[in-house]
Amino acid sequence: MSELVFLNYICSINYIMIFTKACEYGIRAIIYVTKQSMNGKRSSLKDISREIDSPEAFTAKILQMLAKNGIINSVKGAMGGFEIEEKKIKKIKLADIVHAIDGKSIDKMCVIGLKKCSEIHPCPVHYKYKHIKKDFLSMLENTSLLEMSTSINDGLTCLKL
Amino acid sequence: MSELVFLNYICSINYIMIFTKACEYGIRAIIYVTKQSMNGKRSSLKDISREIDSPEAFTAKILQMLAKNGIINSVKGAMGGFEIEEKKIKKIKLADIVHAIDGKSIDKMCVIGLKKCSEIHPCPVHYKYKHIKKDFLSMLENTSLLEMSTSINDGLTCLKL
DNA sequence: ACTAATTCGGATAATAATGTCCGAGTTAGT
DNA sequence: ACTAACTCGGACATTATTATCCGAATTAGT
Numbered sequence: 447m448s449e450l451v452f453l454n455y456i457c458s459i460n461y462i463m464i465f466t467k468a469c470e471y472g473i474r475a476i477i478y479v480t481k482q483s484m485n486g487k488r489s490s491l492k493d494i495s496r497e498i499d500s501p502e503a504f505t506a507k508i509l510q511m512l513a514k515n516g517i518i519n520s521v522k523g524a525m526g527g528f529e530i531e532e533k534k535i536k537k538i539k540l541a542d543i544v545h546a547i548d549g550k551s552i553d554k555m556c557v558i559g560l561k562k563c564s565e566i567h568p569c570p571v572h573y574k575y576k577h578i579k580k581d582f583l584s585m586l587e588n589t590s591l592l593e594m595s596t597s598i599n600d601g602l603t604c605l606k607l
Numbered sequence: 608m609s610e611l612v613f614l615n616y617i618c619s620i621n622y623i624m625i626f627t628k629a630c631e632y633g634i635r636a637i638i639y640v641t642k643q644s645m646n647g648k649r650s651s652l653k654d655i656s657r658e659i660d661s662p663e664a665f666t667a668k669i670l671q672m673l674a675k676n677g678i679i680n681s682v683k684g685a686m687g688g689f690e691i692e693e694k695k696i697k698k699i700k701l702a703d704i705v706h707a708i709d710g711k712s713i714d715k716m717c718v719i720g721l722k723k724c725s726e727i728h729p730c731p732v733h734y735k736y737k738h739i740k741k742d743f744l745s746m747l748e749n750t751s752l753l754e755m756s757t758s759i760n761d762g763l764t765c766l767k768l
Numbered sequence: 769a770c771t772a773a774t775t776c777g778g779a780t781a782a783t784a785a786t787g788t789c790c791g792a793g794t795t796a797g798t
Numbered sequence: 799a800c801t802a803a804c805t806c807g808g809a810c811a812t813t814a815t816t817a818t819c820c821g822a823a824t825t826a827g828t
């Protein structure tokens with residue numbers, strides 16, 4: 447890759463990311479699965495990836511992860527698919543989903559990448575950033591699958607486009 | 608890569624990211640350059656990458672970007688290096704640095720990756736997330752190089768480890 | 769029993785991000 | 799003029815992330 451292309455590329459393609467793609471798809475997928483489960487329907491991979499507009503095979507891996515982590519159930523064979531238990535719909539929070547897919551290291555991350563950034567050893571952005579991180583983490587911990595899926599079911603929100 | 612490794616990997620290596628590495632290094636680098644400039648010193652690439660603990664050649668690319676974007680000045684030759692003009696130290700905000708390195712698409716990003724997520728077409732996390740995004744963007748726009756560099760210069764904050 | 773609709777698991781491919789190397793050009797000091 | 803200390807620019811290498819393929823196993827319906 448030439449220098450110009452590299453510079454242009456470093457300059458225009460990157461974004462500030464919150465979640466990885468895997469996690470974005472995972473959240474969208476589970477919201478769809480939950481919506482369907484609330485209506486007594488099981489969701490196939492095919493339906494899911496069509497309804498959330500995500501790559502099928504990649505989404506499969508993510509659903510497997512969610513199943514392995516006990517968040518959703520997978521049922522093999524014809525008429526199989528993914529579903530989630532009633533009781534989990536209220537219990538599971540955004541944080542659980544993110545944690546299952548993207549790992550657990552949200553808490554300790556420093557916004558400019560220091561390994562030991564903390565209250566007593568802060569980076570120059572620490573005090574300005576800490577309340578934002580706190581708000582973000584508390585959103586993850588307080589947003590339930592139920593409320594997300596309800597808003598979808600009521601047609602108030604959307605999962606693709 | 609085997610399935611197990613893949614799953615383990617998708618599960619444990621990824622993080623929630625705010626900035627790319629390029630941007631993290633860039634911010635740390637320019638804070639160091641500014642601190643030195645405030646003390647009348649020019650910084651060489653070697654010094655910078657040592658003081659912020661970043662890979663030298665990669666940091667060079669990022670500094671080039673910042674120079675190309677008119678944020679810092681580069682001076683070639685012996686005794687050369689990077690420096691920043693007095694008047695820019697107050698003027699330049701975190702947002703300008705991030706924008707120069709990571710691109711400008713912060714504003715429109717949806718936390719779960721929808722392309723057209725907005726007030727009238729929200730994703731299920733939109734209303735919970737919007738104030739966090741707002742706070743984050745306003746932090747970027749209001750945090751000046753001056754205050755970051757001052758806290759470093761006063762020994763209150765740190766740029767490596 | 770057979771078939772079609774599924775998930776599962778492993779391998780592989782493609783793309784993006786991060787990181788390295790090195791020769792060329794520039795400049796201060798001697 | 800020469801040399802050493804620098805940045806610049808291009809090519810290349812490595813690693814991480816995202817995405818795809820396909821055969822095997824499972825199950826419902828016929």
